[in-house]
Amino acid sequence: MDEVVLRKSYDVEAGDFESAGDASAGIKATLKRLGVPTGIVRRVAIAAYESEINLIIHSMGGSLTLTVDGESVCLVSDDRGPGIASIEKALQAGWSTAPDSVRSLGFGAGMGLPNMKKNADEFQIDSTVNVGTHIVMRFHLS
Amino acid sequence: MNPRNYSVYLDKDRCNGCTHCLRVCPTEAIRVRHGHASILAGKCIDCGMCIRTCPYHAKKARTDALARMEDFKYRIALPGPEFFGQFANLESIEVVLEGILELGFDDVFEITRGADILAARQREILQSNPRRPLISAACPSVVRLIQKSFPELLPNIIPVQPPEEVAARLAREQFAVRHQVRPEDIGVFLFTPCPSRRTHVVTHPGMERSHIDGAISIMEVYAAMSSRKHPAATRAKSCATLYGMGWGAIGGESTAMGLNDYLAVDGIQDVIHVLEEIENNNLTDLQFFEGMACKGGCVGGSLVFENPFVAKNRLRKMMEGMPRVRLDGEAARVILGEGNDVLLDNPLEPLPEPKLDENLLVAMRKMEQIDQLAMKLPGLDCGSCGSPTCQCLAEDVIRGEATELDCIFRLKEYISQSARELLDVSCNPEEE
Numbered sequence: 001m002d003e004v005v006l007r008k009s010y011d012v013e014a015g016d017f018e019s020a021g022d023a024s025a026g027i028k029a030t031l032k033r034l035g036v037p038t039g040i041v042r043r044v045a046i047a048a049y050e051s052e053i054n055l056i057i058h059s060m061g062g063s064l065t066l067t068v069d070g071e072s073v074c075l076v077s078d079d080r081g082p083g084i085a086s087i088e089k090a091l092q093a094g095w096s097t098a099p100d101s102v103r104s105l106g107f108g109a110g111m112g113l114p115n116m117k118k119n120a121d122e123f124q125i126d127s128t129v130n131v132g133t134h135i136v137m138r139f140h141l142s
Numbered sequence: 143m144n145p146r147n148y149s150v151y152l153d154k155d156r157c158n159g160c161t162h163c164l165r166v167c168p169t170e171a172i173r174v175r176h177g178h179a180s181i182l183a184g185k186c187i188d189c190g191m192c193i194r195t196c197p198y199h200a201k202k203a204r205t206d207a208l209a210r211m212e213d214f215k216y217r218i219a220l221p222g223p224e225f226f227g228q229f230a231n232l233e234s235i236e237v238v239l240e241g242i243l244e245l246g247f248d249d250v251f252e253i254t255r256g257a258d259i260l261a262a263r264q265r266e267i268l269q270s271n272p273r274r275p276l277i278s279a280a281c282p283s284v285v286r287l288i289q290k291s292f293p294e295l296l297p298n299i300i301p302v303q304p305p306e307e308v309a310a311r312l313a314r315e316q317f318a319v320r321h322q323v324r325p326e327d328i329g330v331f332l333f334t335p336c337p338s339r340r341t342h343v344v345t346h347p348g349m350e351r352s353h354i355d356g357a358i359s360i361m362e363v364y365a366a367m368s369s370r371k372h373p374a375a376t377r378a379k380s381c382a383t384l385y386g387m388g389w390g391a392i393g394g395e396s397t398a399m400g401l402n403d404y405l406a407v408d409g410i411q412d413v414i415h416v417l418e419e420i421e422n423n424n425l426t427d428l429q430f431f432e433g434m435a436c437k438g439g440c441v442g443g444s445l446v447f448e449n450p451f452v453a454k455n456r457l458r459k460m461m462e463g464m465p466r467v468r469l470d471g472e473a474a475r476v477i478l479g480e481g482n483d484v485l486l487d488n489p490l491e492p493l494p495e496p497k498l499d500e501n502l503l504v505a506m507r508k509m510e511q512i513d514q515l516a517m518k519l520p521g522l523d524c525g526s527c528g529s530p531t532c533q534c535l536a537e538d539v540i541r542g543e544a545t546e547l548d549c550i551f552r553l554k555e556y557i558s559q560s561a562r563e564l565l566d567v568s569c570n571p572e573e574e
């Protein structure tokens with residue numbers, strides 16, 4: 001049997017609060033439709049939402065990609081910069097560079113990356129300043 | 143799926159296949175095929191949106207006839223707050239209570255009494271259960287929606303019975319003791335504002351059994367009462383409190399619980415949006431979420447007569463003169479009696495929708511086919527094909543329940559292409 005892989009990619013634009021949540025809603029709906037166990041769907045949904053918001057608030061635009069194969073669900077967040085200077089700090093709960101304008105919208109608690117890491121079974125982040133940030137989150141199906 | 147577990151149904155003779163209901167159904171549970179609508183039982187949450195919308199009144203609710211009370215030696219009526227909002231120029235609630243007795247009931251027990259007890263117990267549960275937000279269990283449509291589409295949020299639902307069940311048990315017990323009769327000779331009847339409360343009586347999720355023997359639509363009771371004379375004397379005394387009465391409209395439950403950190407959201411679409419937020423962990427600081435399927439809350443139920451805004455205004459005015467009393471947990475326990483509580487017997491179960499396929503890999507293949515087909519469709523979500531959206535038609539086709547040419551745009555393309563081919567053949571007949 002040839003390998004079955006389902007892939008859906010969503011572009012996320014910088015500063016586009018109007019569409020905030022669309023990508024993660026699409027990802028959640030797809031997984032529910034597929035009949036992925038509901039506990040996993042919820043963890044993916046939480047991670048996807050945090051990734052999407054980070055792309056909007058902190059990045060210069062990028063994409064969120066869902067991949068499902070027989071073994072796992074994978075989320076990849078990819079952007080075109082500005083990159084993260086200190087990944088170590090960024091991963092600390094409560095650390096945020098969000099400006100006040102964004103904090104007044106209820107974001108900027110510095111909990112996004114820690115929550116993504118907590119909810120994924122595998123979490124990998126690579127970032128190069130002035131190039132971009134690449135995050136891979138994997139959720140095991142069994 | 144047992145059709146008895148659903149209360150909304152279609153009167154085929156009245157339906158002309160217009161697709162109005164298709165568009166308003168929040169769970170995409172309706173299809174129009176072969177010229178009339180049909181309801182997919184596995185998806186319906188009995189919210190009543192289609193009942194309100196159908197211009198031909200072809201969508202109806204199964205409820206019990208008023209005459210069902212004849213089956214019982216003694217009968218008790220359970221009216222909720224929204225019932226009292228149906229009547230204009232009320233000098234007192236007692237007039238309505240009397241009118242109910244004159245229909246042939248032996249007793250009336252106001253559901254607000256169940257609500258008062260619940261408010262007290264729910265406040266205690268909020269203290270002891272750290273999960274946030276806790277979600278109201280008062281609207282059975284919302285509970286069923288969570289069972290179907292948000293099963294991960296089931297532990298957030300306060301595990302209590304709805305107010306009418308709390309009231310029904312007390313009503314039966316107190317009547318049996320007071321009149322020295324057997325509880326099983328008593329019929330307890332809910333005046334229901336909606337199909338979903340009736341469904342709850344039949345399915346009683348999380349409860350071993352319902353304490354209610356039948357659900358009569360408010361519309362039917364209202365019609366029976368409006369043809370009678372205004373009662374002169376009054377026998378029954380109202381026990382309604384301001385806070386209990388508040389449960390008839392959105393926000394009343396949270397107010398009754400004395401909360402200030404809550405969201406009270408009416409209208410099933412908006413409720414769905416908030417549940418999405420809760421599922422994404424965006425509202426983990428919130429104490430309580432009160433979601434009601436109907437606009438305005440139960441005053442806006444699909445089986446009530448009066449305009450919900452008018453009914454709500456009447457409730458508000460009635461409440462002005464009512465005692466501002468809240469029970470505390472201790473008082474609630476005393477009323478409930480030794481060994482009784484408002485808690486559910488069992489945890490609420492998920493009610494998952496049928497999957498694309500049991501096998502994930504097969505489901506993924508189907509999903510791919512669905513997406514490919516959906517790209518060929520116009521994306522107008524016009525409903526003419528009988529499915530609520532293009533995406534939904536694509537899924538119906540892959541499930542084998544519809545065909546691509548049910549789409550009138552695809553059909554048009556197909557016809558013009560066939561015509562072109564035919565023309566090509568006749569203009570350029572192959573040379574011998």
Ligand SMILES: Nc1ncnc2c1ncn2[C@@H]1O[C@H](COP(=O)(O)OP(=O)(O)OP(=O)(O)O)[C@@H](O)[C@H]1O
Pocket residue numbers: 050054055057058059079081082083084090091095096097098106107108109110111112113114133
């Ligand atoms: N895609 C990204 N590109 C550049 N910087 C990022 C990106 N994602 C996160 N960061 C940086 O990492 C910090 C921490 O991110 P995290 O998501 O944990 O918190 P936050 O977004 O600031 O607040 P919250 O997610 O709680 O609303 C951010 O403040 C930002 O400086």
Ligand code: SF4
Pocket residue numbers: 188189280281282283284335336337338339434435436439440441442443444
């Ligand atoms: S809001 Fe009230 S009337 Fe409407 S479905 Fe829910 S319980 Fe029934």
Ligand SMILES: [Mg+2]
Pocket residue numbers: 050053054108111112113
């Ligand atoms: Mg963030």
